[in-house]
Amino acid sequence: MTIIPVSGGAFAAYDVVVGRGLLAQAGTHIAPLARGRTVIVTDETVAGIHAEALTVSLTAAGVRSEIVAVPAGEGSKSFAELERVLDRLLEIGLDRKDVVIALGGGVVGDLAGLAAALFMRGIDFVQIPTTLLAQVDSSVGGKTAIDTPRGKNLVGAFHQPRLVLADIDVLATLPERQVRSGWAEVLKHGLICDAAFFDWLAGEGAAGATGDPAALERAVIRSVEIKSAVVGEDEKEAGRRALLNLGHTFGHAVETEVGFDEGALAHGEAVALGCCMAFRYAAREGLCSAQDVARVEAVVAAAGLPTRLAQAGSFAADRLLTLMAGDKKAEGGALTLILAHGIGQAFVAKGVDASKVRAFLIEEGATA
The missing domain is CATH 1.20.1090.10 (Dehydroquinate synthase-like - alpha domain)
Structure with missing residues (x-):
């Protein structure tokens, strides 16, 4: 396991943890950050592959969680899906002490991160990237966004995660x-x-x-x-x-x-x-x-x-x-x-x- 710190004068420092078997250990890493509940934002494909392992790990660490799944694919980086995710966070009753977990690739990370940035003017979120592209790029650095017909990533916010868990083992499930x-x-x-x-x-x-x-x-x-x-x-x-x-x-x-x-x-x-x-x-x-x-x-x-x-x-x-x-x-x-x-x-x-x-x-x- 390798821990890479990300720090800058304008944002709170956080760690990117890279290693194998991290999904099974996620609860241990996230529990210190989750003072209340967590909501796992994922897509329908990733949910069927990795969501159970994550929820089991969170439960074992005493962290409550619920899942909000969006359709897989770039089409979910839209105003419609952003509104739907935000509405579910409100329906669940999340508050400012709770945590959003982005479980998926770049689409999920961007969408969940923007929802976390907007919800009650900003709550904490954790990135658990499940694609290589997300592990090396979109999960690190705090860029969150949705697309519009006029271009990619044109509506968004800078909102740094509190933690990134990059599990190399999950990449074995990728096409x-x-x-x-x-x-x-x-x-x-x-x-x-x-x-x-x-x-x-x-x-x-x-x-x-x-x-x-x-x-x-x-x-x-x-x-x-x-x-x-x-x-x-x-x-x-x-x-x-x-x-x-x-x-x-x-x-x-x-x-x-x-x-x-x-x-x-x-x-x-x-x-x-x-x-x-x-x-x-x-x-x-x-x-x-x-x-x-x-x-x-x-x-x-x-x-x-x-x-x-x-x-x-x-x-x-x-x-x-x-x-x-x-x-x-x-x-x-x-x-x-x-x-x-x-x-x-x-x-x-x-x-x-x-x-x-x-x-x-x-x-x-x-x-x-």
């Missing part, structure tokens, strides 16, 4: 595609600021992309260490935290255009594609080498992830550009992109020329 999707976020962390980590992921660590537990544990630990350091320095994305969005400006636009259809394009697949596009755009502008681009593409492809826009479908350049201009990082309508000078050397590029991005998108295969 291969979900493991690969999470692996995209792992690769992203290496691309941002740790070339040596990326080297390991491209070599011995590549076994994690196919579910090897030892490789997954090391990958989760290092990814959380990287994200923890960035979040502690810049909780609300005023500066360096924006680097964690490498691949997301391109990727979110594509996700929005396919209607957040996980069957067509999973979030991690969009991030992998977006990272490749960001590196290609950087090379087009003379900011990084063609050799780095080729290496990134090769490692992403070897993990079974998309590298080219055509693999996600057919898109219009102007539509993608409009969606990118509505990205949360945009300022005054001007594009902000996360680019790189090389592997492990990401940077924030503000005021990017939209006409150059449009030309690039057409080169990538989008229609004019």
Whole structure:
């Protein structure tokens, strides 16, 4: 078991616990935080696999719990489901001393976290991420949000969890595609600021992309260490935290255009594609080498992830550009992109020329 502290001047410190068998020990970890009741927010798929083990552990530790389940999938990150979850918390009679537990992937973590942020102006919540993507990314850092037809994660709040329990054993229940999707976020962390980590992921660590537990544990630990350091320095994305969005400006636009259809394009697949596009755009502008681009593409492809826009479908350049201009990082309508000078050397590029991005998108295969 590894404990990674997350701390910053603007929020209360908390621990991310990474290890095996943590779901069975969850009650012991959560009991000191739960002065009253807990409500487990989960999705219908995860509820059938992991909810019983969690409730048994909580009961054994003397913690009362109830379950609120939402439909599985990105569609639950909506105003309708947020309202339904909040109404259930009120119906159950939760108060400000109680705790919400998010048991699931990124969708559940975002939805439950936002509900906890809004309920009675904010109550404590605990993240128990059950997907690789959530363990290495969305469960850490306090970003909570829902989607709108105009874009992904555009309505939300910063609300840090009190605790994150990342149980490597639960990843064994994931379909291969979900493991690969999470692996995209792992690769992203290496691309941002740790070339040596990326080297390991491209070599011995590549076994994690196919579910090897030892490789997954090391990958989760290092990814959380990287994200923890960035979040502690810049909780609300005023500066360096924006680097964690490498691949997301391109990727979110594509996700929005396919209607957040996980069957067509999973979030991690969009991030992998977006990272490749960001590196290609950087090379087009003379900011990084063609050799780095080729290496990134090769490692992403070897993990079974998309590298080219055509693999996600057919898109219009102007539509993608409009969606990118509505990205949360945009300022005054001007594009902000996360680019790189090389592997492990990401940077924030503000005021990017939209006409150059449009030309690039057409080169990538989008229609004019």
